[in-house]
Amino acid sequence: MSDDSTPNPAPGHSADGSSTRGTADELxxxxxxxxxxxxxxxxxxxxPAFGGVTSIGDVRAAHAELEAGAETEDRYRVAxxxxxxxxxxxxxxxxxDDRSGRLQLQAKRDVLGxxxxxxxxxxxxxxxxxxxxVVFCSRRGELSLRVEGVTVLAKSLRPPPDKHHGLQDVEQRFRRRELDLLGNEDSRALFVTRAKVISTVRRQLDDAGFIEVETPILQPLYGGxxxxxxxxxxxxxxxxxxxRIATELYLKRxxxxxxxxxxxxxxxxRNEGxxxxxxxxxxxxxxxxxxAxxxxxxxxxxxxxxxxxxxxxxxxELDFTPPWRRVSFVGAIQEATGVDIMAHPxxxxxxxxxxxxxxxLKGLDELTWPQLVDDLLSKHVEPNLRQPTIVMDYPVAISPFAKAHRTHPGLTERFEAFCGGMEIANAFTELNDPDVQRERFEAQARYSEAGDKEAQPYDEVFVQALEQGMPPTGGLGLGIDRLVMLMTGKRSIREVVLFPAMRD
RNA sequence: GCCCUUGUAGCUCAAUUGGCAGAGCAGCGGACUCUUAAUCCGAAGGUUGAAGGUUCGAGUCCUUCCGUGGGCACCA
Incomplete structure (x- = not known):
């Protein structure tokens, strides 16, 4: 570490100038x-601390009506x-800058000494x-604080991103998110929005009488x-x-x-691409x-x-006003491709x-029926579902935890919700018949033996829980990151995750 | 894993057909008591992602590697 401090000139007078260069180390x-x-x-x-701070947003709100050239007696401490x-x-x-905004400071030598x-x-x-x-409004109409006291709260030893362009390099924005946040106001705003999405979801569920729980992340068996x-x-x-790849089985218990x-x-x-x-x-x-x-x-x-x-x-452009468009799984595929999957079992x-x-469809002849059906939906239907759409009644073969449909054989009471060409939610009338659940697990075991690395492992404890008796239940999973993408108009999940996965 | 793209100063970006690596901001020295992308003067700042190769000469062309972004595959 180069800690070769120059002799100390009077405060405010810059270092001697002989060692002032422009490389990163020199900066x-x-x-x-x-x-x-x-x-x-x-x-x-x-x-260690700095008490009595008022946020810049609050200072601005208190003086929104101040006219150009106006002076006040109102003193604030900001940081x-x-x-x-x-x-x-x-x-x-x-x-x-603070989290709530930006404020101009005016420093005068005759005031400060x-x-x-x-x-x-x-x-x-x-x-x-x-x-x-003390608050005043400049001749050009800019709300400002005339500085009367200065306290250093933390010295920054590295130069910040460009004051106008911020940090543009996508790789650095994700790897060094703190630089993205301190350099780009819109990035800061995005993560405030993300927090608002999550707190709103919580409030909705809390108000509806749900209780929030925590189940294991480290699981002896994965499932759901x-x-x-x-x-x-x-x-x-x-x-x-x-x-865990899901919380489903613990929550149903x-x-x-x-x-x-x-x-x-x-x-x-999930250990996938x-x-x-x-x-x-x-x-x-x-x-x-x-x-439910x-x-x-x-x-x-x-x-x-x-x-x-x-x-x-x-x-x-999306209209989230209920009710959303509803289409059937079979009908959506038939509409988009002309193929009636139920006629070809x-x-x-x-x-x-x-x-x-x-x-x-790649590898057409190697795929199983469930894979073919899933590919048809994900490649020929999903990308075109822009406005919020609920696709109802999925085939039983791709829905091991959903109850059989009350009127349509071969289908389940399951839907997925799509917005902006993306799946955001997956829900069922939950399967609560333990014997049927045991059969579904056994079918999954056969897929697994056939080489399917994603088939469900058999979870005997879960089946025994169902044998105890589970009431009729409606359950749903909602991808929060994707919901934030929709709400903020971002096309990449990396934009809405603070520290996305990156290669080393 | 495969294909395409991209990597230049601390930050944001230039560099014609292969022909002296440049600007703005930031930083440094100086001027300036209502500026706000402040302005003005001055002096600086580079292993062009890495390693090889072709060439009189490579930021530019070729090979390999690393990272980014996009696509494919994977995601039954």
Whole structure:
């Protein structure tokens, strides 16, 4: 570490100039020299706290009507990061950022005196400072604080991103999210919006009588979704655990236990490829409601998502007003491709029908019937579902936890919701017949033996829970990251996850 | 895993057909008491992602590797 501090000139007067260069190391060295100068002057560059701060947003709100040139007697203490500086002589203007906004500071030598003024001018962009001052409105109409006191709150030793362009490099924005946040106001706003999405969802469920629960992330058996898990090892118990791919099975055991309305909001982990809509760890909401079915779940989903859109002032092209368009799974595929999947109940037959329609599907002849059906939906239907759409009644073969449809054989009471060409939710009338559930697991075991790495492992404890008796239940899973993508108009999940997975 | 794309100063971006690597901001020295992408003067700042190769000469062309972004595959 290069800590070769220059001799300390008077505060505010810059370092001797002989060692002032422009490389990254030298930029840091200049800042370290200023740090040393503060310490030499008996100033703590990293004080422990700074009380009595008013947010810039609150200062602005209190003086929204102030006219150009107006003075006040109103004093405030604000704190934040130094963003820009104009003027260097007997008067300077500085911009100070906090989470709520930006405020101009006016520093006058005749107000502050030589020592304080010099110290203030010696600050670097990016330094965290506390300011005591009095509100006025500049001749050009800019709400400002006339500085009366300056407190260094934390010295910044590295240069901040460009003050106008912010941080543009996508890789650095994701790898060094703190630089993205401090350099790009819209990035900060996005994550505030994300928090609002989550708090709104919570409030909706809390107000509807749901209780929030926490179930294991480290699971001895994974289940509740069709996906490959991450595996880890517990040393003391000397056994492998899986990071959960879903919360479904534990939550249904809580319904068996009589909690009736439960939800969990947290991370799931799936060991699959990354894409604009997949991150290996992602935030999932699941809720289960006793005595409800999938129609009730659909209505609740519409209501919650609509409430979220209102809460974040969504103004994009999607219309989340309930009720959303409903189409049947079979009908949606037939409409988009002309193929009636129920008329072709085996794989070879269905593959022939797909080929007859001239549709593109890779590996057509190697795929199982469920795979063919799933591909038809994901490649030929899903991308075109822009406006919120609920696709109802999925085939039983791809729905191991959904109850058989009350009137249509071969189908289940399951829907997925799509918006912006993406799946955002998956819900069923939950299968609560333990014998049928046991058969479904056995079918999954056969898929697994046939080489399907995503088939469900048999979960005997879960089946025994169903044998205890689970009330009729509606359950739903909602992808929170994708919901935030929709609400903010972002096309990549990496934009809405603070620290997305990156290659090393 | 495969294909395409991209990587230049701390940050944002240029560089014609292969012909002296440049600008703005930031930083440094100086001027400036209502500026706000402040302005003005001055001096600086580079292993062009890495390693090889072709060439009189490579940021530019070729090979390999690393990372980004996009697509495919995977995601029954």
């Amino acid at each position: 840091i060295a200049v800042r370290r020299a200023k740090l040393d100068r503060l310490r030499a002057d008996g100033i703590d560059p990293f004080p 934040g990061r130094l963003h820009a500086r104009r003027g260097q002589g007997k008067m300077a203007f500085l911009d100070l 030589e020592e304080v003024m010099d110290r203030l001018l010696d600050l670097d962009l990016g330094d965290l400072v506390g300011i005591d001052g 979704a069709l996906a490959r898990p991450f595996t880890t090892h517990h040393n003391a118990l000397d056994r492998d655990f899986y990071l 809580l319904v068996v236990g009589g909690l009736e309305r439960v939800y969990e909001l947290g991370k799931d982990f 990354v894409s604009f809509k997949h991150n290996p760890e992602f935030t999932m909401l699941e809720w289960y409601e006793a005595y 079915d999938y129609e009730d779940a659909a209505a609740r989903l519409e209501s919650i998502v609509h409430a979220v859109a209102v809460a974040v002032n969504y103004d994009g 085996d794989a070879a037959d269905l593959a022939e029908a797909i080929r007859a329609k001239g549709l593109e």
